[in-house]
Amino acid sequence: MSNELEFLSRHVAAGKLSRRDFLGRAAALGIAAPFANSLLSSAARAAGPVKGGTLKAGLVGGESTNSLDPALMMTQVPFAFGKCWGEMIVELSPDGKLENRIAEEIGSSDDAKTWTLKIRDGVEFHNGKTVTAEDVAATLERHSDEKSKSGALGYMKGIATIKASGKEVVLTLKEANADLPYLLSDYHLIVQPNGGKDKPDAGISAGPYVVKTNEPGVRHGGERFANYWQGDKMGHADQIEVIVINDATARTAALQGGQVNMINRVEPKIVDLIKRVPGVTIRNHAGPGHYVFIMHCNTAPFDNNDLRMALKLAIDREEMLTKVLRGYGSLGNDFPINSSYPLFTEIEQRKYDPDKAKFHYKKSGHDGTVLLRTSDVAFPGAVDASQLFQQSAAKAGIKIELKREPGDGYWNEVWNKQPFCASYWGGRSTQDQMYSTAYLSTADWNDTRFKRPDFDKMVLAARAELDEAKRKQMYHDMAVMVRDEGGLILPMFNQFIDATGAKVDGWVDDPHQELMNGYALAKCWLQA
Amino acid sequence: MSSPILKLIAQRIALGVLLLLAISVLIFAGTQILPGDVAQAILGQSATPESLANLREQLGLNDPAYVRYFHWLGGVLTGNLGTAMSSGQDIATSIKGRLWNTLFLAFWAAIVAVPLAIILGLIAVRYRNGWVDKLISGLALASTSFPEFFIGYVLVYFFAVKWQIFPGISTVYDGMPFGERMQAIALPATALTLVVLAHMMRMTRAAILNVMQSAYVETAELKGLSAFNVIRKHAFPNAIAPIINVVMLNLAYLIVGVVVVEVIFVYPGMGQYLVDHVTKRDVPVVQAVGLIFAAVYISLNIIADIAAIIANPRLRHPK
Numbered sequence: 001m002s003n004e005l006e007f008l009s010r011h012v013a014a015g016k017l018s019r020r021d022f023l024g025r026a027a028a029l030g031i032a033a034p035f036a037n038s039l040l041s042s043a044a045r046a047a048g049p050v051k052g053g054t055l056k057a058g059l060v061g062g063e064s065t066n067s068l069d070p071a072l073m074m075t076q077v078p079f080a081f082g083k084c085w086g087e088m089i090v091e092l093s094p095d096g097k098l099e100n101r102i103a104e105e106i107g108s109s110d111d112a113k114t115w116t117l118k119i120r121d122g123v124e125f126h127n128g129k130t131v132t133a134e135d136v137a138a139t140l141e142r143h144s145d146e147k148s149k150s151g152a153l154g155y156m157k158g159i160a161t162i163k164a165s166g167k168e169v170v171l172t173l174k175e176a177n178a179d180l181p182y183l184l185s186d187y188h189l190i191v192q193p194n195g196g197k198d199k200p201d202a203g204i205s206a207g208p209y210v211v212k213t214n215e216p217g218v219r220h221g222g223e224r225f226a227n228y229w230q231g232d233k234m235g236h237a238d239q240i241e242v243i244v245i246n247d248a249t250a251r252t253a254a255l256q257g258g259q260v261n262m263i264n265r266v267e268p269k270i271v272d273l274i275k276r277v278p279g280v281t282i283r284n285h286a287g288p289g290h291y292v293f294i295m296h297c298n299t300a301p302f303d304n305n306d307l308r309m310a311l312k313l314a315i316d317r318e319e320m321l322t323k324v325l326r327g328y329g330s331l332g333n334d335f336p337i338n339s340s341y342p343l344f345t346e347i348e349q350r351k352y353d354p355d356k357a358k359f360h361y362k363k364s365g366h367d368g369t370v371l372l373r374t375s376d377v378a379f380p381g382a383v384d385a386s387q388l389f390q391q392s393a394a395k396a397g398i399k400i401e402l403k404r405e406p407g408d409g410y411w412n413e414v415w416n417k418q419p420f421c422a423s424y425w426g427g428r429s430t431q432d433q434m435y436s437t438a439y440l441s442t443a444d445w446n447d448t449r450f451k452r453p454d455f456d457k458m459v460l461a462a463r464a465e466l467d468e469a470k471r472k473q474m475y476h477d478m479a480v481m482v483r484d485e486g487g488l489i490l491p492m493f494n495q496f497i498d499a500t501g502a503k504v505d506g507w508v509d510d511p512h513q514e515l516m517n518g519y520a521l522a523k524c525w526l527q528a
Numbered sequence: 529m530s531s532p533i534l535k536l537i538a539q540r541i542a543l544g545v546l547l548l549l550a551i552s553v554l555i556f557a558g559t560q561i562l563p564g565d566v567a568q569a570i571l572g573q574s575a576t577p578e579s580l581a582n583l584r585e586q587l588g589l590n591d592p593a594y595v596r597y598f599h600w601l602g603g604v605l606t607g608n609l610g611t612a613m614s615s616g617q618d619i620a621t622s623i624k625g626r627l628w629n630t631l632f633l634a635f636w637a638a639i640v641a642v643p644l645a646i647i648l649g650l651i652a653v654r655y656r657n658g659w660v661d662k663l664i665s666g667l668a669l670a671s672t673s674f675p676e677f678f679i680g681y682v683l684v685y686f687f688a689v690k691w692q693i694f695p696g697i698s699t700v701y702d703g704m705p706f707g708e709r710m711q712a713i714a715l716p717a718t719a720l721t722l723v724v725l726a727h728m729m730r731m732t733r734a735a736i737l738n739v740m741q742s743a744y745v746e747t748a749e750l751k752g753l754s755a756f757n758v759i760r761k762h763a764f765p766n767a768i769a770p771i772i773n774v775v776m777l778n779l780a781y782l783i784v785g786v787v788v789v790e791v792i793f794v795y796p797g798m799g800q801y802l803v804d805h806v807t808k809r810d811v812p813v814v815q816a817v818g819l820i821f822a823a824v825y826i827s828l829n830i831i832a833d834i835a836a837i838i839a840n841p842r843l844r845h846p847k
Contacts, residue, residue, distance in 0.1 A: 058697070063804040064622070067615045149579050201616070216615060217804055218796040219699050243699050245794050249681060253696045254794075257688040260697075408807060412568045444576040 049506055053526040055237035057515070058251050058260035062244030064217030069200040070190040071143060071150035076264060076514065079187055081220045081242050083518035085126075086190030087206035089117065089136060090181050092429055092517065094510040096342050098181050102131055102191050102206070106184075112176040112464055117169040117184075124227045125193050126210045137164035138195025140171070143188060152188040154437060154444070176464035178471070182430045187518065208235030208522050219243045236506070236525035252499075255280060261504050261526065264514050266497040267380060268326040279502030284328055284495045285509040288340045288427025288434075291324075291379040291494055292332075293372065293389065295487035296449040299419040305485055306364035312350060313357035316392040317491040323388060324381040328497055332490035335479040336425060336434050340511040343431055343468070345476045347483060354396035361398050369401040373414050377407035378422035385491070386422055416447045423447065429512060431475045435459050439482060448487030455481055503527045532845070537834055544826045548819070552604070555818040556597045559811045568809070600815060610812040612805070619816050623801070627820065629700060630797035633713050634782035637720035642775055645725050649732025649771075650764070654755055656737065665733070668726035680719045680792035687715055698793040716793040720786060724778040731774035735767035742766075769836035776832035784821040 061076025073082055090106060093099040100106065105118040123131040142148060144156035161172045173180065190196075190205050203211035206229070209222030220242045224235045243260060245251040248267050254260045256277055266274060266282065275282055295302035295311070302308060317331050330338065333350055374386035383404060390400045405414050405421075414421050428434040437443055440459055441451040455478065462474040482488060496514035500507060506524040510517040516524075567583040584590060591599075603610055609619040648668070652661045671679065688696030698712040739745060740763055748762045787799030798817060805813040 063808065064801050065612065065615045065804055065808045065810060146578060147582050149583055153579060154576065213701070215701065215796070216617075217800065219701065243697065243794065245697060247791050247794070250684070250697060250792055250794055253681075253684045253689050257684075257692055257696045259688075259695055 049232075049236040049525045050528050051236055051238070051525070052528075053237050054239040054241060055262075055504075055521055055524060055526060056241045056243060056260040057262045057264075057521055058243045058245040058254045059264050059515075060244075060246050060248070060251060061264070062217055062220075062242070062246070066216040067201045068203040068211065068214060070188050070192070070196065071148055071152070071200060073188055074151060077220070077242055077244055079513070080264075080515050080518045080521065081222075082187060082190055083207070084209040084222050084240055084242075084522050085203055085205055085207045085211045087123070087131075088187075089139075089184045089189060089191060092182070092185050092512050094508050094512075094517070096340075096511070098185070102136060103184075106181050108178075108180070110466075112178045112180070112466060113173050115171045115173070115180050117171070119167050119169065120229070121167075123206050123229045125206050126204045126225055127193060129193055131191060131206055133164040133167055133169045135193055135195060136191055137162050137169045138197055139189060139191050140169070140195070142195040142197055142200075150188055152186045155183045155186060155433065158183075175460060177432070178463060178466050179430045179432045183433065185429060187513075209240055212239075213241075217244055234519070234522045236523075237521070240521045242521070255499055255501055258501060260501070262498060262500045262515070262520055262524070264496075264498050266499050268324070268328045268497065271326065271328060271497060274499060281500050281504075281507075283498040283500060283507060283509065285511060286330060286338070286340055286493065287496050287511050287513065288338060288429075289494050289496070290332055290336060290338075290425050290427065290490050291382070291385065291492055292336075292423050292425060293386075293489040293491075294421060294423050294448050295489070296419040297487040298449040298451065301364070301366040301370065302419055302487060304364045304366065306360045307366050307370075308487060309484075310357045310360035310364060310396070310398060311370070311393065312489050313353045313360065314393040314396040314398050315389050315489055315491050316352040317350075318352070319392065320385055320388050320491045324385045325492060325494060328495045329492045330495075332492050333483060334486070334488055334490050335483040336427070336438070336488065336490060337431055337475070337479055338493050340427070341431050341434075343472045343475050345472055345479070347476070347479055350483070352392060354392075357393070357396035357398065361396065369399040371401050371403060371420060373403045373405050373418050373421040375405040375407050375410045375414070375422070377410045378415070379424040379494070382422040382424075389491075416445065426513075431478075432459065432463050435478060435482075436463075439486070450482070450486050450488075452481070452485075500524075533838070536837060540830045540833055544830050547826055548822060551822045552601060552815075552819055553597070555815050555822070556593075556600065558818075559814050560593055600812070604816075604819065609816040612813050613808075613810050619813055623798070623816060623820070625702065626796060626798050626801045629795065630783055630786065630799070632700075632709075633716060633720070633786070633795065633797060634779065636710075636713060637717045637724070637782050638779055640717065641721040641724050641778070642728065644721070645728035645775075646732050646771065648725075649729045649736065650756075650759055652729070652733045653736045653740070653759055653763075661733075665730070668729050671722045672726035676719060676723050676788045677792055679722050680716075680789055683715045683719055684792070696793070698795045700796065713795070716786075716789050716795050719789050719793075720782055723789075724781060728771075728774055728778050732767070732771050735770040736763045739763045739767045765839070768839045772835045772839070773832045776828040780825050780828045783824050 057080065059077050059080060062078070063075065066075070066078050070082060070086060073079055088101050089103045091099045091101050102120055102123055103117040104120040106115065108115045117136065119131065119133045119136055125131060140156065140159065140162050143150040143152045144159050144162070150156070158173055158175060158177060159171055160174045163170045171180070192205055203214060208225055208228045210225045212223045213219060213221035222240045224238050228235050245254055251263045252266065252270065252274060255263045271282055274280055295308055297303060312334055321327065321329055321331060331349060333347060337344055372386055372389070374382050376383050386402050390402055393400045415423050425438070428437060436459060438445050438447060439450050439455065440446065441453065441456050458474060458478050462471055462478070465471045465474060498515055498520070503526045504524050505527050507520065508516055508523070567580050567589060600610065607620070609623065611617060612619055612622065648664050652664045655661045684696040687694045694714045695712055696715065698716050700709050700712050736759060745758060745762055748758045786797060787803060789795070790797045790799040802814065802817045
């Protein structure tokens, strides 16, 4: 009996039998529908991707002010749509390794200062032109130009010269950097004809889909690119569509009503409800994003390490994780790195300890209240989290006064300006990137005002170190320093929570970003 | 007879234009006191001092305010609304599509809501204080008391998720077949209808009831006219001015006040467009949309005034 079913399920996967007929046949054989369905989907997976159909995603994070210029991409919708039409030089695979894309090979000199990218043959842009080393060089030039508005400018500034010769692009760096290939996987660095210098928002690259519709803030659509160089791996649906749905309730309703096949950012508090909807699968997995409270180490009263330590000990991480994230996250330990980073090492977990907190608070000599600024835009549930913090600190005799700031303008007026506030970090792909972005003395985004020449030296040394064991040790020491002396209170890492509808197949969890690092539309397919 | 009316109309329009000009100053001043600036808002958390300075220079944010005001006004008068700072798109072009969407939705909501409200109002008056009147008034009060988002979500829950009759998200686009477009707007139009219905219906009822107190209605009743004829022939024409007023007010609301409904149904109209640009501090867009909204309000009010004047002989021939 089950042999017959298996045979039939392969027929369905091969498109020789309709799904409905199969389920009817299974019912006739006395097989319950859920089992028959799971049999079917495993057969479909074994049979490989199915071509055809329109794959639709309903996503938060799109505005009518979005542009197709990769340099200006910031929010989730341009990010996810960019992965559909754009092709990268190099990419991070779901298991954390580097995957060469337009670059066929990346090699470095022994001192990690000169890097050579060999450009792949026969990759074609949507306009029919072949991708050349000049295009790649021009792309990097555009994003590393001091005048550029590129979101990748911060990392790209480290490149001293960019030269294209023949099939190769040679980069020389100002300082040695063993992580350069990881930097090149930044989602802004979509390779464009002539680097996008002529028309940055033309939406032309070499990705699996050609831009057909671009209505910022409403919807974006793409049609499969016939000459895509990796047609067997990506671009299974004939068309893809991203519909901007910023309202969480509307988004889940659209998934339930079958109007979209996948959504991002399911709120933790409704995950358990959504799980009960037939056909809907929750795709949650850990990532490097974290919810934080940041103190300026150079501003009174936070310039006192005992006070900082008191606050770090006065936060009940476990309670926050269960109440704010409903368990969809992991405990933080006051340094911005977790196991999703390649060179992560465990450090003893800091716990809620009101007595110790009281001791450090007394030692700091500060009395009176501590003003914490918060807002719901800092991270989802930030106001609740701040109130929990206030209560747990009160038990340690520390009075936290909450100031609820308007969401509008929070990132301009409060974050990186006020000495103590709630905030959010999306994380980066390597430890070096994370520390360089926010913990180097010179970093523009040093939002804890952590200014330590000894720490800076460690960052630069680790960056140039090619021996992995030594590097791991260096990152361990840096983490301990940030954890014990920095201005960061990191109670929890959040998970990405996406959800897919009944017919979506081919999903692979990816720790780097939501929606399979943005590739969900490009890599998933609709079951026949 | 026509010349005093034409004169009145011309006066109203001239006043409207003046008012619009005053509003343009207010809008411009208002956008200047928003905290932060557009360069900061565009770059958000990724702003570095260099990129900020570059962007500010490029957007011309360094000129004094009055220079920018006259520059803007000159543009508006010649039909040039400028380009959006954040995306570099021509504002007039992107607003055109959005405005059309908003008007389309408002039109169909109005087509259903206005006659329905007036008819329900008439029925309520006819059976005043009976159970029909109480039922209509009760339902109307209920639908008015629920916030828009509640009505919207209830509609989505039943019609889109549970029964899957209509789509829960109303993304419309250019070149969409008419039938599909109507299907897409079914739920937001229903939500809007429910939101504005009660106000118009209750005003109609109140206005007609007011007239029903007059002596000539009593005369008509004593003449032996049927109740409906009394209302239709004697009461309604005399109550038309306040009814038109409230209808116009609600029409204006359908165009400028639908932000919540647009967000719930993901409808690409003006409200959503405005909200996006306010958060981005995209001043030219905010100004342009503000001005369009003001113009809609002012012109609908002018129309209401003129209609009231035409309907009322006492206003038509001022002493």
